[in-house]
Amino acid sequence: MTENARTWFFKDGSYPSDLGVAVESADDAASRLSLPYDERNTMFGLVHGGAVASLASISALAIARESPRAVAGPLRTASLHVGYVRAARRSLTVETRAVRRVRELGFFETLIKDVDGNPVAHASSTVSEGGSDSAPADSPPPVPSSQEEAPGAAPPEDAGAADAGAIRAAMAASPFLSRRRLRLVGVRRGAVEMALDAAAANLDGDGAIHEGAVLTLIDAAGATCPWTVVSPSPGASGATIALNAHVVGPLPGDGLVARAVVRARDARICWTSVTVVDSASRKVHALGTVVYRFADKNGP
Template structure:
Protein backbone atom coordinates (compact mmCIF):
# COMPACT_ATOMS: atom_id res chain seq x y z
CA UNK A 1 0.00 0.00 0.00
CA UNK A 2 1.36 3.40 -0.97
CA UNK A 3 1.68 5.70 2.02
CA UNK A 4 0.35 9.20 1.45
CA UNK A 5 -0.44 10.37 4.95
CA UNK A 6 -2.97 13.16 5.57
CA UNK A 7 -4.20 13.49 1.99
CA UNK A 8 -7.40 15.46 2.37
CA UNK A 9 -10.39 16.16 0.18
CA UNK A 10 -10.21 19.90 -0.40
CA UNK A 11 -12.86 20.42 -3.08
CA UNK A 12 -15.69 21.43 -0.77
CA UNK A 13 -17.42 18.10 -1.37
CA UNK A 14 -19.20 15.77 1.04
CA UNK A 15 -16.00 13.87 2.01
CA UNK A 16 -14.31 17.21 2.68
CA UNK A 17 -17.17 18.23 4.96
CA UNK A 18 -16.68 15.01 6.94
CA UNK A 19 -12.94 15.69 7.21
CA UNK A 20 -11.95 12.34 5.66
CA UNK A 21 -8.20 11.76 5.24
CA UNK A 22 -6.63 9.24 2.85
CA UNK A 23 -3.65 7.78 4.69
CA UNK A 24 -2.68 5.23 2.02
CA UNK A 25 -4.05 3.82 -1.23
CA UNK A 26 -3.02 1.82 -4.28
CA UNK A 27 -4.82 -0.41 -6.77
CA UNK A 28 -5.38 -3.16 -4.18
CA UNK A 29 -6.28 -1.49 -0.89
CA UNK A 30 -6.81 1.79 0.91
CA UNK A 31 -6.79 3.19 4.44
CA UNK A 32 -8.88 6.23 5.35
CA UNK A 33 -9.46 8.05 8.63
CA UNK A 34 -12.58 9.84 9.80
CA UNK A 35 -11.75 12.17 12.70
CA UNK A 36 -13.96 12.29 15.76
CA UNK A 37 -15.54 15.69 15.26
CA UNK A 38 -18.81 17.03 16.64
CA UNK A 39 -20.07 17.73 13.13
CA UNK A 40 -20.09 13.96 12.44
CA UNK A 41 -22.00 12.98 15.58
CA UNK A 42 -25.43 12.35 17.05
CA UNK A 43 -25.85 12.01 20.81
CA UNK A 44 -22.06 12.09 21.16
CA UNK A 45 -21.46 9.13 18.82
CA UNK A 46 -20.24 9.04 15.23
CA UNK A 47 -23.44 8.90 13.18
CA UNK A 48 -24.15 5.68 11.31
CA UNK A 49 -24.57 7.63 8.09
CA UNK A 50 -21.05 8.99 8.39
CA UNK A 51 -19.71 5.48 8.96
CA UNK A 52 -21.64 4.07 5.98
CA UNK A 53 -20.29 6.92 3.84
CA UNK A 54 -16.76 5.64 4.36
CA UNK A 55 -17.56 2.47 2.39
CA UNK A 56 -17.92 4.07 -1.07
CA UNK A 57 -15.35 6.77 -0.33
CA UNK A 58 -12.74 4.14 0.57
CA UNK A 59 -13.56 1.86 -2.36
CA UNK A 60 -13.32 4.76 -4.81
CA UNK A 61 -9.99 5.80 -3.28
CA UNK A 62 -8.37 2.58 -4.42
CA UNK A 63 -6.33 3.50 -7.46
CA UNK A 64 -7.22 1.83 -10.74
CA UNK A 65 -4.72 -0.35 -12.52
CA UNK A 66 -2.74 1.63 -15.13
CA UNK A 67 -4.80 0.13 -17.95
CA UNK A 68 -7.95 1.53 -16.31
CA UNK A 69 -6.58 5.01 -15.72
CA UNK A 70 -8.91 6.63 -18.27
CA UNK A 71 -12.01 4.72 -17.15
CA UNK A 72 -15.21 6.71 -16.54
CA UNK A 73 -16.12 7.86 -13.02
CA UNK A 74 -16.72 5.16 -10.46
CA UNK A 75 -20.17 4.50 -9.03
CA UNK A 76 -21.36 2.09 -6.37
CA UNK A 77 -23.84 -0.52 -7.61
CA UNK A 78 -24.62 -2.07 -4.23
CA UNK A 79 -23.28 -2.21 -0.70
CA UNK A 80 -24.02 -3.61 2.74
CA UNK A 81 -22.72 -2.50 6.11
CA UNK A 82 -23.21 -4.17 9.50
CA UNK A 83 -22.67 -2.14 12.66
CA UNK A 84 -21.10 -4.00 15.57
CA UNK A 85 -20.16 -1.19 17.97
CA UNK A 86 -20.80 2.50 18.55
CA UNK A 87 -17.88 4.81 17.74
CA UNK A 88 -16.84 7.40 20.30
CA UNK A 89 -13.43 8.09 18.78
CA UNK A 90 -11.83 8.61 15.38
CA UNK A 91 -12.27 5.64 13.07
CA UNK A 92 -10.15 4.03 10.35
CA UNK A 93 -11.54 2.09 7.39
CA UNK A 94 -9.28 -0.43 5.69
CA UNK A 95 -10.59 -1.63 2.34
CA UNK A 96 -9.28 -4.25 -0.03
CA UNK A 97 -10.16 -5.20 -3.58
CA UNK A 98 -11.40 -8.80 -3.57
CA UNK A 99 -11.73 -9.16 -7.34
CA UNK A 100 -12.20 -7.21 -10.56
CA UNK A 101 -14.37 -8.70 -13.31
CA UNK A 102 -14.87 -6.69 -16.48
CA UNK A 103 -16.17 -3.30 -15.33
CA UNK A 104 -16.96 -4.42 -11.77
CA UNK A 105 -14.84 -4.27 -8.64
CA UNK A 106 -15.70 -6.16 -5.45
CA UNK A 107 -14.48 -4.74 -2.13
CA UNK A 108 -14.42 -5.61 1.56
CA UNK A 109 -13.99 -3.07 4.33
CA UNK A 110 -13.46 -3.09 8.09
CA UNK A 111 -14.00 0.02 10.18
CA UNK A 112 -12.19 0.22 13.54
CA UNK A 113 -12.01 2.87 16.22
CA UNK A 114 -8.80 4.41 17.55
CA UNK A 115 -8.45 1.56 20.07
CA UNK A 116 -8.60 -1.09 17.35
CA UNK A 117 -12.15 -2.21 18.17
CA UNK A 118 -14.27 -3.31 15.22
CA UNK A 119 -17.06 -0.78 14.60
CA UNK A 120 -18.52 -1.99 11.30
CA UNK A 121 -17.82 -4.38 8.45
CA UNK A 122 -18.94 -3.87 4.86
CA UNK A 123 -18.90 -5.14 1.31
CA UNK A 124 -19.51 -3.20 -1.88
CA UNK A 125 -19.67 -3.61 -5.65
CA UNK A 126 -18.38 -0.73 -7.75
CA UNK A 127 -18.83 -0.16 -11.48
CA UNK A 128 -16.34 1.55 -13.78
CA UNK A 129 -18.84 1.60 -16.65
CA UNK A 130 -19.58 5.29 -16.29
CA UNK A 131 -22.50 7.14 -14.79
CA UNK A 132 -25.20 7.28 -17.45
CA UNK A 133 -28.73 7.65 -16.02
CA UNK A 134 -30.53 4.36 -15.45
CA UNK A 135 -33.94 3.56 -16.88
CA UNK A 136 -35.45 4.08 -13.45
CA UNK A 137 -39.10 3.71 -12.46
CA UNK A 138 -41.14 6.61 -11.07
CA UNK A 139 -41.77 6.75 -7.34
CA UNK A 140 -45.13 5.29 -6.30
CA UNK A 141 -47.36 7.58 -4.24
CA UNK A 142 -48.09 6.56 -1.57
CA UNK A 143 -45.80 3.56 -1.07
CA UNK A 144 -47.15 0.13 -0.30
CA UNK A 145 -50.71 1.04 -1.29
CA UNK A 146 -51.26 2.55 2.16
CA UNK A 147 -52.96 5.80 3.15
CA UNK A 148 -51.48 9.11 2.13
CA UNK A 149 -48.80 10.81 4.20
CA UNK A 150 -49.88 13.46 6.64
CA UNK A 151 -47.68 16.54 6.67
CA UNK A 152 -46.79 17.48 10.26
CA UNK A 153 -47.61 21.04 11.24
CA UNK A 154 -44.74 23.45 10.75
CA UNK A 155 -42.73 23.68 13.93
CA UNK A 156 -44.60 20.84 15.60
CA UNK A 157 -42.94 20.38 18.99
CA UNK A 158 -44.92 17.49 20.43
CA UNK A 159 -45.69 13.88 19.52
CA UNK A 160 -43.64 11.69 17.21
CA UNK A 161 -43.15 14.44 14.61
CA UNK A 162 -41.80 16.80 17.25
CA UNK A 163 -39.43 14.15 18.60
CA UNK A 164 -38.13 13.39 15.10
CA UNK A 165 -37.53 17.05 14.32
CA UNK A 166 -35.83 17.60 17.67
CA UNK A 167 -33.54 14.61 17.11
CA UNK A 168 -32.52 15.81 13.63
CA UNK A 169 -31.96 19.38 14.85
CA UNK A 170 -29.94 18.09 17.82
CA UNK A 171 -27.59 16.03 15.65
CA UNK A 172 -24.71 18.10 14.25
CA UNK A 173 -24.27 15.53 11.46
CA UNK A 174 -27.91 15.43 10.38
CA UNK A 175 -28.42 19.19 10.69
CA UNK A 176 -25.51 19.71 8.26
CA UNK A 177 -27.34 17.47 5.77
CA UNK A 178 -30.35 19.83 5.85
CA UNK A 179 -32.96 17.09 6.20
CA UNK A 180 -36.68 17.93 6.35
CA UNK A 181 -39.58 15.84 7.58
CA UNK A 182 -42.20 16.04 4.82
CA UNK A 183 -44.88 13.61 5.96
CA UNK A 184 -45.62 10.52 7.99
CA UNK A 185 -48.23 7.91 8.79
CA UNK A 186 -48.15 4.84 10.96
CA UNK A 187 -45.24 2.71 9.76
CA UNK A 188 -44.11 5.09 7.03
CA UNK A 189 -42.25 8.37 6.68
CA UNK A 190 -41.20 10.82 3.98
CA UNK A 191 -38.00 12.87 4.34
CA UNK A 192 -36.12 15.25 2.01
CA UNK A 193 -32.45 16.15 1.66
CA UNK A 194 -31.42 19.50 0.18
CA UNK A 195 -28.66 19.74 -2.46
CA UNK A 196 -26.48 21.72 -0.06
CA UNK A 197 -22.81 22.04 -1.02
CA UNK A 198 -21.85 19.76 1.88
CA UNK A 199 -23.97 16.95 0.37
CA UNK A 200 -22.43 17.02 -3.12
CA UNK A 201 -19.51 15.32 -4.83
CA UNK A 202 -16.77 17.13 -6.74
CA UNK A 203 -18.91 17.16 -9.88
CA UNK A 204 -21.95 18.78 -8.29
CA UNK A 205 -24.11 15.64 -7.96
CA UNK A 206 -25.41 14.24 -4.70
CA UNK A 207 -22.63 12.21 -3.09
CA UNK A 208 -23.33 8.52 -2.52
CA UNK A 209 -22.44 8.99 1.14
CA UNK A 210 -25.08 11.67 1.52
CA UNK A 211 -27.67 9.34 -0.03
CA UNK A 212 -26.64 6.60 2.41
CA UNK A 213 -27.20 9.09 5.23
CA UNK A 214 -30.68 9.87 3.88
CA UNK A 215 -31.48 6.14 3.71
CA UNK A 216 -30.21 5.61 7.25
CA UNK A 217 -32.05 8.64 8.64
CA UNK A 218 -35.39 7.69 7.06
CA UNK A 219 -34.98 3.98 7.80
CA UNK A 220 -33.98 4.51 11.44
CA UNK A 221 -36.71 7.10 12.05
CA UNK A 222 -39.55 5.13 10.47
CA UNK A 223 -39.77 2.44 13.22
CA UNK A 224 -40.73 5.11 15.74
CA UNK A 225 -43.90 5.88 13.75
CA UNK A 226 -44.96 2.23 14.09
CA UNK A 227 -43.95 1.84 17.74
CA UNK A 228 -44.36 5.06 19.75
CA UNK A 229 -41.44 5.27 22.17
CA UNK A 230 -41.74 3.99 25.70
CA UNK A 231 -40.10 6.07 28.45
CA UNK A 232 -36.34 5.69 28.18
CA UNK A 233 -36.47 3.75 24.92
CA UNK A 234 -33.67 4.18 22.39
CA UNK A 235 -32.22 2.24 19.49
CA UNK A 236 -29.68 2.05 16.69
CA UNK A 237 -29.22 0.87 13.12
CA UNK A 238 -27.56 -2.56 13.07
CA UNK A 239 -27.41 -3.06 9.29
CA UNK A 240 -27.88 -1.03 6.14
CA UNK A 241 -28.01 -2.17 2.52
CA UNK A 242 -28.27 0.06 -0.55
CA UNK A 243 -28.41 -0.14 -4.33
CA UNK A 244 -27.75 2.84 -6.59
CA UNK A 245 -29.52 3.02 -9.96
CA UNK A 246 -27.02 4.88 -12.12
CA UNK A 247 -25.91 8.48 -11.87
CA UNK A 248 -27.19 10.63 -9.02
CA UNK A 249 -28.69 14.08 -9.67
CA UNK A 250 -27.64 17.37 -8.15
CA UNK A 251 -31.18 18.17 -7.03
CA UNK A 252 -33.20 17.61 -3.88
CA UNK A 253 -33.89 13.99 -3.02
CA UNK A 254 -36.87 12.49 -1.21
CA UNK A 255 -36.75 9.25 0.79
CA UNK A 256 -39.90 7.27 1.47
CA UNK A 257 -39.56 4.56 4.10
CA UNK A 258 -42.03 1.86 5.08
CA UNK A 259 -41.80 -0.74 7.84
CA UNK A 260 -41.94 -4.23 6.34
CA UNK A 261 -41.74 -6.31 9.52
CA UNK A 262 -41.03 -5.91 13.22
CA UNK A 263 -40.89 -7.82 16.46
CA UNK A 264 -40.45 -6.61 20.03
CA UNK A 265 -36.94 -5.31 19.36
CA UNK A 266 -36.03 -5.37 15.65
CA UNK A 267 -37.62 -3.51 12.76
CA UNK A 268 -36.98 -4.02 9.02
CA UNK A 269 -37.61 -0.93 6.87
CA UNK A 270 -37.45 -0.47 3.09
CA UNK A 271 -36.42 2.93 1.76
CA UNK A 272 -36.84 4.35 -1.76
CA UNK A 273 -34.94 7.49 -2.78
CA UNK A 274 -36.18 9.59 -5.70
CA UNK A 275 -35.68 13.02 -7.21
CA UNK A 276 -38.01 15.55 -5.62
CA UNK A 277 -38.83 17.23 -8.94
CA UNK A 278 -38.51 14.31 -11.38
CA UNK A 279 -40.02 11.59 -9.20
CA UNK A 280 -37.52 9.13 -10.68
CA UNK A 281 -36.05 6.53 -8.35
CA UNK A 282 -32.27 6.75 -7.85
CA UNK A 283 -31.63 4.33 -4.98
CA UNK A 284 -33.16 1.63 -2.81
CA UNK A 285 -32.21 0.70 0.71
CA UNK A 286 -33.06 -1.56 3.63
CA UNK A 287 -32.39 -0.57 7.22
CA UNK A 288 -32.45 -3.02 10.14
CA UNK A 289 -33.09 -1.12 13.36
CA UNK A 290 -32.95 -2.48 16.90
CA UNK A 291 -34.63 -0.95 19.92
CA UNK A 292 -32.36 -1.07 22.95
CA UNK A 293 -35.30 -2.20 25.05
CA UNK A 294 -38.76 -3.49 24.25
CA UNK A 295 -40.93 -0.78 22.77
CA UNK A 296 -44.72 -0.70 22.89
CA UNK A 297 -47.11 -0.53 19.94
Protein backbone atom coordinates (compact mmCIF):
# COMPACT_ATOMS: atom_id res chain seq x y z
CA MET A 1 0.00 0.00 0.00
CA THR A 2 1.41 3.37 -0.97
CA GLU A 3 2.01 5.97 1.69
CA ASN A 4 -0.55 8.22 0.01
CA ALA A 5 -3.28 5.58 0.26
CA ARG A 6 -2.28 4.67 3.81
CA THR A 7 -2.55 8.31 4.86
CA TRP A 8 -5.95 8.56 3.18
CA PHE A 9 -7.48 5.67 5.12
CA PHE A 10 -5.66 5.77 8.43
CA LYS A 11 -5.47 9.37 9.56
CA ASP A 12 -5.47 9.90 13.32
CA GLY A 13 -9.01 9.73 14.59
CA SER A 14 -10.37 8.15 11.40
CA TYR A 15 -12.81 5.26 11.51
CA PRO A 16 -10.30 2.58 10.35
CA SER A 17 -7.77 3.86 12.87
CA ASP A 18 -10.33 3.74 15.66
CA LEU A 19 -11.10 0.12 14.79
CA GLY A 20 -7.41 -0.71 14.92
CA VAL A 21 -7.21 -1.97 11.34
CA ALA A 22 -3.70 -2.76 10.12
CA VAL A 23 -2.68 -3.13 6.48
CA GLU A 24 -0.39 -6.07 5.85
CA SER A 25 -0.33 -5.63 2.06
CA ALA A 26 -2.29 -3.82 -0.62
CA ASP A 27 -1.88 -3.16 -4.32
CA ASP A 28 -4.25 -2.70 -7.25
CA ALA A 29 -5.09 -6.44 -7.34
CA ALA A 30 -5.44 -7.58 -3.73
CA SER A 31 -5.24 -6.50 -0.11
CA ARG A 32 -4.69 -8.19 3.23
CA LEU A 33 -5.79 -6.46 6.43
CA SER A 34 -6.03 -7.48 10.06
CA LEU A 35 -8.15 -6.46 13.01
CA PRO A 36 -7.00 -7.24 16.55
CA TYR A 37 -9.58 -8.48 18.99
CA ASP A 38 -10.40 -5.47 21.15
CA GLU A 39 -13.28 -4.96 23.56
CA ARG A 40 -14.19 -1.63 21.95
CA ASN A 41 -15.15 -3.51 18.74
CA THR A 42 -17.37 -6.07 20.49
CA MET A 43 -20.89 -6.64 21.72
CA PHE A 44 -21.47 -9.35 24.33
CA GLY A 45 -17.86 -10.41 23.81
CA LEU A 46 -18.21 -10.95 20.04
CA VAL A 47 -16.79 -8.78 17.27
CA HIS A 48 -19.71 -6.62 16.18
CA GLY A 49 -21.23 -7.35 12.77
CA GLY A 50 -20.81 -3.72 11.79
CA ALA A 51 -17.08 -3.94 12.38
CA VAL A 52 -16.92 -7.11 10.27
CA ALA A 53 -18.84 -5.49 7.40
CA SER A 54 -16.59 -2.44 7.66
CA LEU A 55 -13.56 -4.64 7.01
CA ALA A 56 -15.02 -5.74 3.68
CA SER A 57 -15.54 -2.13 2.64
CA ILE A 58 -12.16 -0.85 3.89
CA SER A 59 -10.23 -3.65 2.19
CA ALA A 60 -11.97 -3.14 -1.17
CA LEU A 61 -11.47 0.61 -1.02
CA ALA A 62 -7.80 0.07 -0.24
CA ILE A 63 -7.40 -1.77 -3.56
CA ALA A 64 -9.46 0.81 -5.45
CA ARG A 65 -7.33 3.60 -4.01
CA GLU A 66 -4.22 1.87 -5.43
CA SER A 67 -5.68 1.76 -8.94
CA PRO A 68 -3.91 4.01 -11.46
CA ARG A 69 -7.37 5.23 -12.45
CA ALA A 70 -8.49 6.07 -8.91
CA VAL A 71 -9.67 9.62 -8.43
CA ALA A 72 -8.36 11.95 -5.76
CA GLY A 73 -11.79 12.41 -4.22
CA PRO A 74 -13.70 9.95 -2.07
CA LEU A 75 -14.51 6.51 -3.45
CA ARG A 76 -17.86 4.95 -2.61
CA THR A 77 -19.28 1.47 -2.29
CA ALA A 78 -22.26 1.27 -4.63
CA SER A 79 -23.19 -2.22 -3.42
CA LEU A 80 -22.05 -4.53 -0.62
CA HIS A 81 -23.38 -7.95 0.36
CA VAL A 82 -22.04 -9.69 3.48
CA GLY A 83 -22.74 -13.25 4.56
CA TYR A 84 -21.91 -13.93 8.22
CA VAL A 85 -20.61 -17.48 8.68
CA ARG A 86 -19.84 -17.51 12.41
CA ALA A 87 -19.36 -15.19 15.37
CA ALA A 88 -15.81 -14.05 16.11
CA ARG A 89 -14.06 -13.95 19.49
CA ARG A 90 -10.54 -13.61 18.08
CA SER A 91 -8.49 -11.31 15.91
CA LEU A 92 -9.45 -11.27 12.23
CA THR A 93 -7.67 -11.35 8.88
CA VAL A 94 -9.24 -9.90 5.76
CA GLU A 95 -8.30 -10.94 2.23
CA THR A 96 -9.84 -9.12 -0.72
CA ARG A 97 -9.17 -9.49 -4.43
CA ALA A 98 -10.22 -7.46 -7.43
CA VAL A 99 -12.46 -9.53 -9.70
CA ARG A 100 -12.70 -7.03 -12.53
CA ARG A 101 -12.38 -3.36 -13.36
CA VAL A 102 -14.53 -1.86 -16.09
CA ARG A 103 -15.01 1.84 -16.76
CA GLU A 104 -15.27 3.53 -13.35
CA LEU A 105 -16.41 0.39 -11.51
CA GLY A 106 -14.42 -2.13 -9.48
CA PHE A 107 -15.79 -5.53 -8.42
CA PHE A 108 -14.28 -7.25 -5.37
CA GLU A 109 -14.53 -10.45 -3.33
CA THR A 110 -13.64 -10.62 0.38
CA LEU A 111 -13.06 -13.48 2.82
CA ILE A 112 -12.75 -12.74 6.53
CA LYS A 113 -11.29 -15.36 8.89
CA ASP A 114 -10.24 -15.51 12.51
CA VAL A 115 -6.62 -16.12 13.46
CA ASP A 116 -7.31 -19.88 13.65
CA GLY A 117 -8.34 -19.90 9.98
CA ASN A 118 -12.08 -20.27 10.61
CA PRO A 119 -14.27 -18.41 8.11
CA VAL A 120 -16.18 -15.56 9.76
CA ALA A 121 -17.75 -13.78 6.76
CA HIS A 122 -17.60 -13.49 3.01
CA ALA A 123 -18.59 -10.46 0.96
CA SER A 124 -18.90 -9.09 -2.54
CA SER A 125 -18.76 -5.38 -3.28
CA THR A 126 -18.96 -2.93 -6.14
CA VAL A 127 -16.96 0.28 -5.79
CA SER A 128 -17.47 3.36 -7.91
CA GLU A 129 -14.19 5.00 -8.85
CA GLY A 130 -15.90 7.67 -10.91
CA GLY A 131 -15.22 11.35 -10.63
CA SER A 132 -17.55 13.99 -12.04
CA ASP A 133 -19.84 11.34 -13.53
CA SER A 134 -20.90 10.47 -10.02
CA ALA A 135 -22.30 13.92 -9.31
CA PRO A 136 -25.67 13.74 -7.51
CA ALA A 137 -28.82 13.87 -9.59
CA ASP A 138 -32.34 14.69 -8.49
CA SER A 139 -34.09 11.80 -6.77
CA PRO A 140 -37.42 10.65 -8.17
CA PRO A 141 -40.56 11.75 -6.39
CA PRO A 142 -41.48 9.45 -3.48
CA VAL A 143 -44.11 6.80 -4.11
CA PRO A 144 -47.08 7.25 -1.75
CA SER A 145 -46.72 4.99 1.29
CA SER A 146 -50.13 3.46 0.65
CA GLN A 147 -48.83 2.10 -2.65
CA GLU A 148 -45.60 0.82 -1.10
CA GLU A 149 -47.53 -1.04 1.56
CA ALA A 150 -49.83 -2.75 -0.91
CA PRO A 151 -47.66 -4.41 -3.56
CA GLY A 152 -49.80 -6.03 -6.18
CA ALA A 153 -51.97 -2.95 -6.68
CA ALA A 154 -50.63 -1.86 -10.03
CA PRO A 155 -49.11 1.63 -10.09
CA PRO A 156 -51.10 3.86 -12.43
CA GLU A 157 -49.48 4.86 -15.69
CA ASP A 158 -48.82 8.60 -15.86
CA ALA A 159 -47.50 11.13 -18.32
CA GLY A 160 -44.11 11.32 -16.63
CA ALA A 161 -43.46 7.61 -16.88
CA ALA A 162 -41.52 5.79 -19.52
CA ASP A 163 -43.58 4.51 -22.44
CA ALA A 164 -45.19 1.28 -21.24
CA GLY A 165 -45.41 0.09 -24.83
CA ALA A 166 -41.66 0.50 -25.27
CA ILE A 167 -41.01 -1.49 -22.10
CA ARG A 168 -43.31 -4.28 -23.23
CA ALA A 169 -41.66 -4.33 -26.64
CA ALA A 170 -38.21 -4.61 -25.06
CA MET A 171 -39.39 -7.49 -22.89
CA ALA A 172 -40.93 -9.26 -25.87
CA ALA A 173 -37.67 -8.89 -27.81
CA SER A 174 -35.80 -10.91 -25.16
CA PRO A 175 -36.03 -14.68 -25.76
CA PHE A 176 -35.22 -15.36 -22.11
CA LEU A 177 -37.87 -13.01 -20.69
CA SER A 178 -40.42 -14.22 -23.24
CA ARG A 179 -39.94 -17.79 -22.05
CA ARG A 180 -40.51 -16.62 -18.48
CA ARG A 181 -43.83 -15.07 -19.60
CA LEU A 182 -43.21 -11.88 -17.64
CA ARG A 183 -45.90 -9.22 -17.93
CA LEU A 184 -45.74 -5.50 -17.22
CA VAL A 185 -48.73 -4.78 -15.00
CA GLY A 186 -48.27 -1.08 -14.38
CA VAL A 187 -45.77 1.74 -14.57
CA ARG A 188 -45.37 5.24 -13.17
CA ARG A 189 -42.43 7.52 -12.58
CA GLY A 190 -40.16 5.70 -10.14
CA ALA A 191 -42.20 2.49 -9.91
CA VAL A 192 -43.11 -0.55 -11.99
CA GLU A 193 -44.99 -3.75 -11.35
CA MET A 194 -44.37 -7.04 -13.17
CA ALA A 195 -46.08 -10.41 -12.99
CA LEU A 196 -44.56 -13.86 -13.40
CA ASP A 197 -46.91 -16.64 -14.49
CA ALA A 198 -46.73 -20.16 -13.08
CA ALA A 199 -45.80 -21.54 -16.49
CA ALA A 200 -44.10 -24.95 -16.62
CA ALA A 201 -40.79 -23.31 -17.59
CA ASN A 202 -40.86 -21.33 -14.33
CA LEU A 203 -41.44 -24.25 -11.95
CA ASP A 204 -39.20 -26.60 -10.01
CA GLY A 205 -39.58 -30.38 -9.82
CA ASP A 206 -42.22 -30.07 -7.09
CA GLY A 207 -44.44 -27.69 -9.03
CA ALA A 208 -43.47 -24.53 -7.12
CA ILE A 209 -42.03 -21.38 -8.69
CA HIS A 210 -38.28 -21.95 -9.08
CA GLU A 211 -35.97 -19.61 -7.17
CA GLY A 212 -34.17 -18.82 -10.44
CA ALA A 213 -37.42 -17.52 -11.91
CA VAL A 214 -37.89 -15.32 -8.84
CA LEU A 215 -34.39 -13.89 -9.28
CA THR A 216 -35.22 -13.20 -12.93
CA LEU A 217 -38.36 -11.37 -11.85
CA ILE A 218 -36.39 -9.27 -9.33
CA ASP A 219 -33.75 -8.39 -11.90
CA ALA A 220 -36.24 -7.58 -14.67
CA ALA A 221 -38.39 -5.35 -12.47
CA GLY A 222 -35.39 -3.72 -10.79
CA ALA A 223 -33.60 -3.06 -14.08
CA THR A 224 -36.71 -1.70 -15.79
CA CYS A 225 -37.66 0.72 -13.03
CA PRO A 226 -34.68 3.10 -13.57
CA TRP A 227 -35.90 3.80 -17.09
CA THR A 228 -39.03 5.42 -15.68
CA VAL A 229 -36.98 8.32 -14.28
CA VAL A 230 -34.82 9.15 -17.31
CA SER A 231 -35.45 10.23 -20.87
CA PRO A 232 -33.42 7.72 -22.89
CA SER A 233 -31.65 8.88 -26.02
CA PRO A 234 -31.45 6.76 -29.20
CA GLY A 235 -29.24 3.76 -28.59
CA ALA A 236 -29.28 4.30 -24.83
CA SER A 237 -28.46 1.28 -22.72
CA GLY A 238 -27.54 0.13 -19.24
CA ALA A 239 -26.94 -2.95 -17.13
CA THR A 240 -27.50 -4.42 -13.68
CA ILE A 241 -24.22 -4.22 -11.75
CA ALA A 242 -25.44 -5.79 -8.49
CA LEU A 243 -28.42 -7.79 -7.26
CA ASN A 244 -29.14 -8.72 -3.65
CA ALA A 245 -32.04 -11.09 -3.00
CA HIS A 246 -33.73 -12.83 -0.07
CA VAL A 247 -36.23 -15.66 -0.57
CA VAL A 248 -38.73 -15.70 2.29
CA GLY A 249 -39.92 -19.24 2.95
CA PRO A 250 -41.19 -21.85 0.47
CA LEU A 251 -42.31 -20.51 -2.87
CA PRO A 252 -45.88 -21.08 -4.10
CA GLY A 253 -47.07 -22.80 -7.24
CA ASP A 254 -49.05 -19.74 -8.27
CA GLY A 255 -47.99 -16.60 -10.09
CA LEU A 256 -45.97 -13.87 -8.42
CA VAL A 257 -45.95 -10.08 -8.69
CA ALA A 258 -42.88 -7.85 -8.23
CA ARG A 259 -43.15 -4.22 -7.22
CA ALA A 260 -40.01 -2.18 -7.89
CA VAL A 261 -39.46 1.33 -6.53
CA VAL A 262 -36.50 3.62 -7.24
CA ARG A 263 -35.03 4.68 -3.90
CA ALA A 264 -32.13 6.85 -5.04
CA ARG A 265 -29.95 7.65 -8.06
CA ASP A 266 -27.06 9.76 -9.18
CA ALA A 267 -25.89 10.69 -12.66
CA ARG A 268 -24.98 7.09 -13.52
CA ILE A 269 -26.30 4.63 -10.93
CA CYS A 270 -29.82 3.85 -9.72
CA TRP A 271 -30.79 1.91 -6.56
CA THR A 272 -34.12 0.09 -6.71
CA SER A 273 -35.90 -2.01 -4.07
CA VAL A 274 -38.09 -4.93 -5.15
CA THR A 275 -40.83 -6.76 -3.23
CA VAL A 276 -42.20 -10.04 -4.62
CA VAL A 277 -45.64 -11.17 -3.46
CA ASP A 278 -48.13 -13.92 -4.20
CA SER A 279 -50.53 -12.60 -6.83
CA ALA A 280 -53.51 -13.95 -4.89
CA SER A 281 -52.75 -13.54 -1.17
CA ARG A 282 -50.21 -10.68 -1.42
CA LYS A 283 -47.97 -12.62 0.96
CA VAL A 284 -44.33 -11.54 0.65
CA HIS A 285 -42.13 -14.27 -0.84
CA ALA A 286 -38.92 -12.43 -1.74
CA LEU A 287 -37.15 -9.12 -1.27
CA GLY A 288 -34.40 -7.66 -3.40
CA THR A 289 -32.28 -4.68 -4.31
CA VAL A 290 -31.04 -4.00 -7.83
CA VAL A 291 -28.21 -1.58 -8.58
CA TYR A 292 -28.39 -0.43 -12.19
CA ARG A 293 -25.86 1.59 -14.19
CA PHE A 294 -26.75 3.71 -17.23
CA ALA A 295 -24.30 3.60 -20.12
CA ASP A 296 -22.16 6.64 -20.89
CA LYS A 297 -24.39 8.06 -23.63
CA ASN A 298 -27.51 8.19 -21.43
CA GLY A 299 -28.61 11.41 -19.81
CA PRO A 300 -30.48 11.58 -16.47
